[in-house]
Amino acid sequence: MKKLFLIVAASLFTIAAAAQDVQKAIYYSISFPNAVHHEAEVTMTIPQAPSGPFRVRMSRSSAGRYATHEFGKNIYNIRVTDIGGKAIPFMQVEGDVYEVGEHPENLKISYTLFGNWTDGTYTSIDPSHAHLNMPATFMWVIGQNQRPVKFEFNDLDKYGWKVATQLKHEGNNIYSAPNLQYMMDSPTELSNYKLTSWDIKNTDGKTEKIKLAIHSDDNQFIVDNFGKLIQKVVLEEEAVYGELPAYDYGEYTFIADINPAASGDGMEHRNSTCITTPVPKVDGMEDRLFGVFAHEYFHSWNVKRIRPKSLEPFNFEHANMSSELWFAEGFTQYYGEMLLTRAGFRTLDDYTNTLAGLVNQVLNTPGATKYPATQMSRYSVFADAGVSTDPNNNVNDYTSYYTYGGAIALALDLRLRSDFNLTLDDYMRQVWLARGKVMKPYTIWDLQTDLAKVTNNSKFATDFFKRYINGTDKNNYQELLAKAGLVLRKTQAGQGWAGPLSTAPGRGRAGVVRQIGAEGLPLLSGTTIETPIYKAGLDAGDVILKVNGADINTEKSFNDQLTDKKPGDKLTVNYKNRTGPHETTIILEECPYFEVVTFEKVGKPLSKEQEAFRNNWLQSKVK
Numbered sequence: 001m002k003k004l005f006l007i008v009a010a011s012l013f014t015i016a017a018a019a020q021d022v023q024k025a026i027y028y029s030i031s032f033p034n035a036v037h038h039e040a041e042v043t044m045t046i047p048q049a050p051s052g053p054f055r056v057r058m059s060r061s062s063a064g065r066y067a068t069h070e071f072g073k074n075i076y077n078i079r080v081t082d083i084g085g086k087a088i089p090f091m092q093v094e095g096d097v098y099e100v101g102e103h104p105e106n107l108k109i110s111y112t113l114f115g116n117w118t119d120g121t122y123t124s125i126d127p128s129h130a131h132l133n134m135p136a137t138f139m140w141v142i143g144q145n146q147r148p149v150k151f152e153f154n155d156l157d158k159y160g161w162k163v164a165t166q167l168k169h170e171g172n173n174i175y176s177a178p179n180l181q182y183m184m185d186s187p188t189e190l191s192n193y194k195l196t197s198w199d200i201k202n203t204d205g206k207t208e209k210i211k212l213a214i215h216s217d218d219n220q221f222i223v224d225n226f227g228k229l230i231q232k233v234v235l236e237e238e239a240v241y242g243e244l245p246a247y248d249y250g251e252y253t254f255i256a257d258i259n260p261a262a263s264g265d266g267m268e269h270r271n272s273t274c275i276t277t278p279v280p281k282v283d284g285m286e287d288r289l290f291g292v293f294a295h296e297y298f299h300s301w302n303v304k305r306i307r308p309k310s311l312e313p314f315n316f317e318h319a320n321m322s323s324e325l326w327f328a329e330g331f332t333q334y335y336g337e338m339l340l341t342r343a344g345f346r347t348l349d350d351y352t353n354t355l356a357g358l359v360n361q362v363l364n365t366p367g368a369t370k371y372p373a374t375q376m377s378r379y380s381v382f383a384d385a386g387v388s389t390d391p392n393n394n395v396n397d398y399t400s401y402y403t404y405g406g407a408i409a410l411a412l413d414l415r416l417r418s419d420f421n422l423t424l425d426d427y428m429r430q431v432w433l434a435r436g437k438v439m440k441p442y443t444i445w446d447l448q449t450d451l452a453k454v455t456n457n458s459k460f461a462t463d464f465f466k467r468y469i470n471g472t473d474k475n476n477y478q479e480l481l482a483k484a485g486l487v488l489r490k491t492q493a494g495q496g497w498a499g500p501l502s503t504a505p506g507r508g509r510a511g512v513v514r515q516i517g518a519e520g521l522p523l524l525s526g527t528t529i530e531t532p533i534y535k536a537g538l539d540a541g542d543v544i545l546k547v548n549g550a551d552i553n554t555e556k557s558f559n560d561q562l563t564d565k566k567p568g569d570k571l572t573v574n575y576k577n578r579t580g581p582h583e584t585t586i587i588l589e590e591c592p593y594f595e596v597v598t599f600e601k602v603g604k605p606l607s608k609e610q611e612a613f614r615n616n617w618l619q620s621k622v623k
Contacts, residue, residue, distance in 0.1 A: 024048070025176070026147055028138055030113075030130075031154040038116040038125045042075075044109045044139055045083075049100075055142045056109060058096040059135035059316035062121045063185045064267045064303075067386035068319045069121060071136045072096025077112040097142075113137060118257055120187070120267025120274045121385060127159055129191030129215055131257055133267075133274065134184045135316055145180040153190055161190040164213035164255050166248070166271040181313060187267070187274040189255045191215040196227035200234070203243040209251045210234055214282060216258035222283045229286060229345070230254070232622075233294045236339045237301075239621035240425045241432050245300055247271045252300060254293065258282055265385075266292040268299030290345050295336030302335075302428070303328045306436035309443050319381035326373035326469065327447060330405010331428070334358070334413075337406075342620050351618070352486065352596040355410065359477045359488060362407035364592050366529050367399030372470050373408060374444070377401045391540065395502070396529045408468055411475035415464075417617065418483050420455050425621070430454040444469065484617055485599040485610035496565030496588035499531025501555055502540060520545045520576070521552045536586040538575065545581075546574040562588070 027045040034040075044056075058072035072095050080088040082104050089101040100107070115123030115136065124131040130153075141147075153163055153173045165188035167175035177183035193215040199207045212227045238244050245252075253272040262276040273296035279285040308324040322328070337354045340346045346354075362368045367376060376399050382388075383398060392398075413424035430450045435442045444465070452461035467473035478488040502525040520543040527534040538544070544552045547561040548571055561571060571586040599606045 024148060025150045026141065026144065027150050027152070029152040029154065030132075030137070032125060032130060032159065033155075035125050035127050035130070035155075035159065038114055040113045040115070040123075040125050040130065040137075042111055042113050042138065045106070046109065046141060047106045049103060049105060049107055050141070050143065053099055053101055055093070055097055055099045056139045057094075057098065057142055057317070058139055059184070060096060060318055061314075061316050061320055062133060062135040062267075063269065063314055065121050066320050066322070066325070066380035066384040067382060069136070069385075069387065070096065071122075074114045074123075074136070075111045075139070076114075077110075079108075079110045081108050081110075082106070083108065098139075109139060111139070117263060118259070118261065119263040119265035119276050121265070129161065129189060129257070131276075132188045132190070134186060134188070138183070140180055140183075140316075148179065149177050149183050151175045151177075151188075153188070156190065159190075160192045162193060162195075164189040164191075164193055164195075164211075164253060166251070166253055166269060168249060180316075182270070184314070184316060185269045187255055187269060187272065189213065189215060189257065189274075191257075194218065194220050194223040196220075196224045198227065198231055200238070200244060202246070204246065206246065207250065208244050208247055211251060211253040212256070213253055214256045214258060216256070216281050218258075218282045222281075226282050226286060226289075229290070230293055232343045233290065233339065233345075234297060235622045236343045236620065237294070237298055237335070239623075240335065240339070241301055241429055245305055245436075247300075254297075258285075258289075264292075266296040268296050268303055270300075270304045273297065273299070287345070290340050291336060294340055294343075295332055298332045298335050298339075301432060301436055302332050305439060306431055307439070307441045309441035312441045321378050321381050323374040323377050324442070324444060324447075325377035325380055325401040326405030326408060328405075329402050330373070330407075331409040331424075333402040333406040334409035334424075335428075338618070341618050344620070348598060348614075348618070352598065355481070355486070356488075356594055356596040358403055358407040358410055359596065360593050361399060361403035363474055363477070363594070365399040366396045367394075368404055368474075369472065370397075371399070372472055373401065373404050373468070374470055376404050391525065393526055395526050407477075408475075411468070411477065411480060412464070413617070414480040414483060415475070416455070417613065418480070419460075420457070422454060423617075427451060427454050481596060483610065484614040485604075485606045486614075487597050487599060487602055487604070488594050489597070489602075490591065491593045491595045492591040494566065495591065496562055496567055496569050497532070497591035498558075498562065498571065498586050498588060499528055499533040501533070501558060502527055519543070519553070521554065521558060532586045532589050536573065536584045538573070538584065538586075542575045542577045544573060544575045547571050 029043045031041045058075060060068045080090045080100055083106050088103050088107055090098050093099050115125045118124035118131050121133055123133055123136040156173055165186055167177055167186045170176050177186055193213045195213050197209055197211040199209050202208050214223050248271050255272055256275040258277050258279060258281060260278050260280055262278050264278050265276045267274045275292055277289060279288060308322045308328055310322040311320055314320055341351045379398055416422040416424055434450055448461050448465045452458040481488050502523045522543045523540050526540050527538055546552060547558060552558050565588055567588055567590045569588045573584050573586055575582055
């Protein structure tokens with residue numbers, strides 16, 4: 001009898017402890033009674049609510065995204081009640097902020113959520129899946145950032161869905177996160193996805209499981225085979241750093257939604273990545289998918305653990321500005337493409353096209369000419385999928401920190417190889433050990449210090465950062481690429497060039513379309529500074545009617561007038577705009593854009609030193 005009493009007492013204690021744990025966690029329940037119309041019903045249960053009036057809100061920014069997004073616009077039917085359902089007064093104090101008045105200790109907040117955009121930022125709901133990016137899905141209590149949270153995902157059996165997420169599985173359809181930051185960093189896909197996985201033994205002796213959850217119209221064989229290809233990418237990336245990160249719960253998950261209705265995107269997270277690609281299926285499209293998988297997985301080191309101090313902690317109430325994205329995103333951009341060559345998914349000729357793109361971005365865009373990589377990084381608060389309706393002047397004032405930083409990484413890699421008998425891999429390992437592995441957020445000065453340490457040359461590190469990171473000097477790419485037997489040359493040497501035509505709608509001008517049957521060739525977005533067409537005074541809103549007396553109605557008809565023209569030749573252009581008809585003269589110049597080709601293609605002998613340099617750079621590092 002005494003023994004039975006002790007067992008009962010112990011059981012009651014366990015139940016009480018569990019109940020206390022539930023009380024400590026904010027509890028979310030999400031159901032999908034109207035998925036066909038892209039709606040979900042969300043209930044947030046708040047035990048031990050803050051005393052006195054408190055506020056809840058939707059986010060305005062999302063983990064990994066630097067611009068703001070108004071997630072609050074897509075929730076409605078908001079109710080605040082006690083546990084029994086009695087209404088509690090509340091008021092909307094901002095577009096996405098609500099204040100709860102006098103209330104009991106435990107209460108519920110419920111709302112309807114609309115979502116119909118599948119990417120790395122928003123939420124998408126239909127009978128095929130619920131694609132949940134947490135900032136776009138769940139309200140949260142201001143000031144309660146450290147409270148644990150739990151999630152109940154309902155209607156899984158109704159739709160035949162499974163759960164793919166980095167959240168901790170507590171059993172059945174219950175998942176958890178230790179705090180708000182982890183919650184927001186945990187995209188979740190509810191669908192009948194197909195799963196493949198493999199284990200990798202890390203250098204610490206522990207096994208890390210890599211999972212690939214793909215929601216697409218492919219069969220299991222295709223998904224399994226694609227997983228084998230992605231495994232090669234994972235191993236090449238592991239070879240850069242010498243080890244995998246220690247993933248929470250020993251797992252990393254690629255959450256992929258492959259469907260024509262998806263928006264192209266990739267969004268890194270601590271132990272997962274969210275990849276959405278608008279193609280019919282994986283089968284036959286593998287080559288189009290490799291790049292985003294390689295880029296996002298590299299982020300599990302660079303950005304999610306090698307973390308800029310400017311992004312710690314991430315603020316979900318406004319845009320998050322960083323001067324370090326040339327490294328966080330740009331160096332990742334460089335590696336994502338280069339490692340596909342090491343893994344055998346890109347030929348050398350394929351990769352030369354990538355190299356040309358990087359070089360042209362850093363040498364032939366006005367933004368990179370005028371502004372340092374740090375300033376272009378800060379512009380991310382407007383550029384990173386930022387939403388606006390008015391046109392901007394990005395063609396003349398912005399160069400993407402992805403390609404700007406990628407070009408800097410290329411130059412640094414080649415300089416380390418030629419001047420120090422080192423590699424960019426050595427530098428990344430140094431940054432990983434000093435910053436990422438120990439989760440010590442870095443500053444630009446820290447990155448410079450690490451470069452000085454790995455080269456044992458503080459003068460080189462100081463000069464490199466002063467000129468190419470904080471300044472606008474550019475590396476000698478022609479000289480550097482030649483060390484690998486690659487030629488940097490003009491694409492249209494000796495030919496006349498007017499500059500790029502802005503006949504496609506620019507950012508923010510998606511609603512501008514050419515009227516059917518309208519005469520002439522309209523310029524729908526701004527022209528590029530210092531190009532011949534810009535110097536001639538042509539810009540958005542102008543309609544080109546004639547060139548040298550010939551009628552112009554298409555971009556091709558304009559380009560036909562450049563045939564056999566040389567730099568210095570002139571084009572007489574008749575055009576109109578709201579002020580009436582005009583005539584101007586375009587004085588042609590040589591196209592400044594470059595291409596990269598191998599020595600072999602141009603008939604130049606490749607020395608043994610150049611061949612060895614190239615092989616050491618681009619051959620597989622997987623042992």
